[in-house]
Amino acid sequence: MTNQHATEPKIAEKPAELAAIIRDIREMMARNRLVEGLVDRSQDAHHELVERIVHKQNLTRLAQKIEQLHPADIALILEALPVDERMAIWSLVHADQDGEVLLEVSDAVRMSLLAAMDREEMLNAANTLDTDELADLAPDFPAQVMQEVFTTLPLAERERLRFALSYPEDTVGALMDFDLVTVRADVRIEVVLRYLRRMEDLPDHTDKLFVVNRDSSFVGVIYLKNLLLSDPDLAVHQAMAKEVVRFHPEDKARTTADAFERYDLVSAPVVDEHNRLIGRVTINAVVDFIREARDEERLSQVGLREEEDIFAPIARSVKNRSPWLAVNLVTALVASRVIGLFDGAIEQLVALAALMPIVAGMGGNVGNQTITMIVRELAFRTLDNRDIRLLYSKELRIALINGMIWGGALGLITFLLYHDSALSLVMAGAVSLNFLTAAFFGVTIPVTRMKLGRDPALGSSVLITAITDSGGFFIFLGLATVFLMN
Amino acid sequence: MTNQHATEPKIAEKPAELAAIIRDIREMMARNRLVEGLVDRSQDAHHELVERIVHKQNLTRLAQKIEQLHPADIALILEALPVDERMAIWSLVHADQDGEVLLEVSDAVRMSLLAAMDREEMLNAANTLDTDELADLAPDFPAQVMQEVFTTLPLAERERLRFALSYPEDTVGALMDFDLVTVRADVRIEVVLRYLRRMEDLPDHTDKLFVVNRDSSFVGVIYLKNLLLSDPDLAVHQAMAKEVVRFHPEDKARTTADAFERYDLVSAPVVDEHNRLIGRVTINAVVDFIREARDEERLSQVGLREEEDIFAPIARSVKNRSPWLAVNLVTALVASRVIGLFDGAIEQLVALAALMPIVAGMGGNVGNQTITMIVRELAFRTLDNRDIRLLYSKELRIALINGMIWGGALGLITFLLYHDSALSLVMAGAVSLNFLTAAFFGVTIPVTRMKLGRDPALGSSVLITAITDSGGFFIFLGLATVFLMN
Numbered sequence A, B: 001m002t003n004q005h006a007t008e009p010k011i012a013e014k015p016a017e018l019a020a021i022i023r024d025i026r027e028m029m030a031r032n033r034l035v036e037g038l039v040d041r042s043q044d045a046h047h048e049l050v051e052r053i054v055h056k057q058n059l060t061r062l063a064q065k066i067e068q069l070h071p072a073d074i075a076l077i078l079e080a081l082p083v084d085e086r087m088a089i090w091s092l093v094h095a096d097q098d099g100e101v102l103l104e105v106s107d108a109v110r111m112s113l114l115a116a117m118d119r120e121e122m123l124n125a126a127n128t129l130d131t132d133e134l135a136d137l138a139p140d141f142p143a144q145v146m147q148e149v150f151t152t153l154p155l156a157e158r159e160r161l162r163f164a165l166s167y168p169e170d171t172v173g174a175l176m177d178f179d180l181v182t183v184r185a186d187v188r189i190e191v192v193l194r195y196l197r198r199m200e201d202l203p204d205h206t207d208k209l210f211v212v213n214r215d216s217s218f219v220g221v222i223y224l225k226n227l228l229l230s231d232p233d234l235a236v237h238q239a240m241a242k243e244v245v246r247f248h249p250e251d252k253a254r255t256t257a258d259a260f261e262r263y264d265l266v267s268a269p270v271v272d273e274h275n276r277l278i279g280r281v282t283i284n285a286v287v288d289f290i291r292e293a294r295d296e297e298r299l300s301q302v303g304l305r306e307e308e309d310i311f312a313p314i315a316r317s318v319k320n321r322s323p324w325l326a327v328n329l330v331t332a333l334v335a336s337r338v339i340g341l342f343d344g345a346i347e348q349l350v351a352l353a354a355l356m357p358i359v360a361g362m363g364g365n366v367g368n369q370t371i372t373m374i375v376r377e378l379a380f381r382t383l384d385n386r387d388i389r390l391l392y393s394k395e396l397r398i399a400l401i402n403g404m405i406w407g408g409a410l411g412l413i414t415f416l417l418y419h420d421s422a423l424s425l426v427m428a429g430a431v432s433l434n435f436l437t438a439a440f441f442g443v444t445i446p447v448t449r450m451k452l453g454r455d456p457a458l459g460s461s462v463l464i465t466a467i468t469d470s471g472g473f474f475i476f477l478g479l480a481t482v483f484l485m486n
Helices: A015-041 A045-066 A072-081 A083-092 A095-104 A108-113 A119-125 A131-140 A143-152 A155-165 A189-197 A224-229 A253-263 A283-301 A312-341 A343-348 A351-380 A386-419 A421-453 A461-484 B015-041 B047-065 B071-080 B082-092 B095-104 B107-115 B119-127 B133-138 B143-152 B153-163 B189-197 B224-229 B253-263 B283-300 B312-339 B344-350 B350-381 B383-419 B421-451 B460-482
Strands: A182-184 A208-212 A219-223 A267-271 A277-281 B182-184 B208-212 B219-223 B265-272 B277-281
Touching: A015 A045, A015 A072, A015 A083, A045 A083, A045 B071, A072 A083, A072 A095, A072 A108, A072 B253, A072 B350, A083 A108, A083 B143, A095 A108, A095 A119, A095 A131, A108 A131, A108 B047, A108 B312, A119 A143, A119 A343, A131 A155, A131 B182, A189 A224, A189 B224, A208 A277, A219 A224, A219 A267, A224 B189, A253 A267, A253 A283, A253 B071, A253 B283, A277 A283, A277 B047, A277 B082, A283 B253, A283 B283, A283 B350, A312 A343, A312 B107, A312 B208, A312 B383, A343 A461, A351 A421, A351 A461, A351 B071, A351 B265, A351 B283, A351 B312, A351 B344, A351 B350, A351 B460, A421 A461, A421 B107, A461 B350, A461 B460, B015 B082, B015 B143, B071 B082, B071 B095, B071 B107, B071 B153, B082 B107, B095 B107, B095 B119, B107 B133, B119 B143, B133 B153, B133 B219, B143 B283, B153 B182, B153 B283, B189 B224, B208 B224, B208 B277, B219 B224, B253 B265, B253 B283, B312 B344, B312 B460, B344 B460, B350 B421, B350 B460
Parallel strands: A182 A208, B182 B208
Antiparallel strands: A208 A219, A267 A277, B208 B219, B265 B277
16 A cells, blocks of 8 residues: 555545545536537537537546545445446546555456556556555456566566465465565664654554564564654664564464454564565555455355446356355255155145244254354364364253254144144154254364364355255154154 | 553464463363372372472462463463363463453453452452453443442543443444543644653554644644654644544444545544544454454354353353244244145145245345345445345346246256156246345345344345245245146
């Protein structure tokens, strides 16, 4: 993030203010389309000229209005506009801000913006960005343009870009930037202060300077506040903190986010295996990561792979939503075949057909509750075998008690509806057994995924629902066949 | 957060390191229980004395080990231990750290720790905390103790505490702290530097000082980096930023979190309606809020009201999980009664019983996908009527296309299974119609909640599933009755 707009942004901290700006912009655009229409229909050269001027003035005013905005707000506005208006506004965004805005918009909108840019505009946008920001955009740029950007970079930058691109999205290597201010341990603070006063600006989120020795190994940090508060005659090493959190580029981004949260960090050093300082992670990169991870989690819960905005083409949406529907088609078919096994029982006692979805559905609830509690527990720590045994015992006991409560209630309701005591006992038993099944697999699925080193949450809900559906139908209809059929 | 451990924490930035510490601690405790056993069984006074000393030394070593840890890590360790070991460790935590640890642990664990503390220990813990931190703990402290804390506070602190307690959890008033460093606009930077050098420390997350005039109205901020980089002869107002994000105590915490994210803030001023500076919000409070909001969202998706850890008593877990099961019992019963309406049809054609859960289940998927996309859209902005019309049209068109694809596929599968072309047409039609129902209510539910000013996500999933279940059964069995029965 460059510094240009960070200190004095035209701000819109409330959704209502942003909505008002969007309304303004759209009104200005609507008025201008009207003028455009007048220009086209104008018979009279003089009138046409006047209207052309008005039109141009309007566009200039609009461009000025946009230029005052923070790039993050411009991004939000572009996301909120239908494609034609979005493109009109995008053409008015000042070239200096193009890069920043591209960084901030969602993937879907970025694609639409890039599609409207030519090679030169992309090169200009790339020029305004830092290496770590370029690395974030690189996958979306045409390979040819990226190659050109690459060749224009100074050698050091080029190596950094190659470095940043070599780490996957969920690692510290992808999160870090290279905006380091380093000082030596043996110089006096007064010298550091003089050195700083010669600088024009410090990188954003600089709460500390990094202390290194001659071979750039990392030895500690000195907080800006200590530069301000300490006696200027002290040496840096006398005012610095030695034991600080440090990360390696191959560390998991999520672990790093947890550490930022636990230790209330604003920035932290990234070192290589020889403890050489190579970059830093800042809280804003961490917050962005947390938001993206949350968004991805939400989407993946309903099997969506990418965000869609409401202006995205229908075909893309249909494709985006298909994989989950396909998976569920398969699991639903399995459940359906399980029911098909018992068609004789259902023919004899049609009440079974009405009751069986209750057994399946409530089992699914129990399983999803168990998974949610365990995934939450796994977010903070790894479970050892003793913990896992405890989990099984606890969840199974809860399921047993809940099975008696809700199974009992459903048995009673069944009796009131159908006046069949054998059927109501089967119902109560099936609910209890399916609750136990749900609890058992509700522990087994996330714990197994953890042991395999996978994300314990991913796909767990779909899997548990498939098990409690098919399992619930099988248990209920099976018990009914054994105890009620003759 | 006090500063004491922030600069030089004994850190455990990776889960594996924390796990190792927990293992160490548990081993030390196990060894000590062994020694304790020896003391009890000792026949010989001399032996007993020796073993008592060993026991005591062990406890001291353990206490030292714990004292070196960051309070957030002590909190994680306490959460990972079963109740008896947790209490043993808690009694070893240094009194100075009690308050910080209480702030960091989960609600459930905090209850168990407070239950083991007497009045005096609680008062001591309260003494180590800032007003805004006290406000966070206040609801969990016994009223009597809180009253006593209150009376011991200086008048200004007391008013702040009352202030912080008067704002609900999801507002800026509850997020803010009072650790402000203020300066006047007309003094020279050199004077500010001298003033700072007389201070012992600055509050954590001080990236800027707040500039106020005589009646403490807020006029701007000056960044620490500008204090370091600017000419010391300049006046503060010449180096300060005037237009900065500011919040009011009644603002929504979530809106504030969005603004921190968009504008990459570290701290921001909170002002009252007369623009008087009353406090600040820092990024660590925002990150904590984001984490808690995410946790709450996850729990509420499966109808859980509070977190449970794996050592929580069973009875509490059973109670915690009941409301959702109760709600689902009702929705499942409704769906069951819908099926009951068509028992004649099922008796005639038992294949209907096997096929109906597919119609209901896949409709639920479509509805949940629609809701997820819309909730995501609503997180960033408010939708106007034009947007909402666009949403309905888009989602219904996607549902129609998906209905044709998946309805068609299911129609075909039905024909292959049952060789009944009328049944397979009914299946295809029912799937398509239920997809359209799901899309319609998938837009209507969150949009209506938004218009009523509620959280669009809360409970939406339960509601849409209830609709697509009962609706799916009704559509499928209804079509079957009309077209297949005679």
